[in-house]
Amino acid sequence: MSQSPIELKGSSFTLSVVHLHSSEPEVIRQALQEKVEQAPAFLKNAPVVINVAALDSDANWREIQQAATAAGLRVVGISGCKDERQKRAIARAGLPFLNEGKGQRMAAQAHAIIPDNAPAKTRIISTPVRSGQQIYARNSDLIVTSSVSAGAELIADGNIHIYGTLRGRALAGASGDTRCQIFCTHLGAELVSIAGQYWLSDQIPSDFFGQAARLSLSDNALTIQPLN
Secondary structure (H helix, E strand, O other): OOOOOOOOOOOOOOOEEEEOOOOOHHHHHHHHHHHHHHOHHHHOOEEEEEEOOOOOOOOOHHHHHHHHHHHOEEEEEEEOOOOHHHHHHHHHOOOOEOOOOHHHHHHHHHHHOOOOOOOOOEEEEOOOEOOOOEEEEOOOEEEEOOOEOOOOEEEEOOOEEEEEEEOOEEEEOOOOOOOOOEEEEEEOOOEEEEOOEEEEHHHOOHHHOOOOEEEEEEOOEEEEEEOO
């Protein structure tokens, strides 16, 4: 028997979610383009989910999809839709519906069965992380004992610790674990993210720039406090 040309497997991905508060395509395009220009290495051509829970008006979904594409993003689905008429209009535009919270619930369940005494995995980087470099700690924490340059990217399925200056990007909880945190002794990041929730540099509270800080999620929103 010949082997099938395809193999279908289940998987999970962490995606950015765009919450719409306007149905005007040009307004959406301009707002998205501003975000992409602030962090092009992270957002250019990035797949995104559009959440429409806050919209209570009709919209041209094909034009909204085109607006996102013009801004440099790729719409992979719609979430937060509860209105049946709205659902039909979105379906006619050829956009699929996604359940936003399912991946995180599955990740939380998977972590819950790990015994407390299980050995923690950690990847340690002892040299500076230069612009253009990407470090990924799969299924583990990531510790960087030096500095991270602008244009560099740290990604970890677990926590991220930077014992130096962070000028690049740090993405913890990449597999969807909302309990992960970022610890940094000198914060000056282009972007910080935990389980898909992110801040660009202009969203990080200015009081914490250049300071030792600890970032975590509270009610699925990023929070920051001094690292004591």
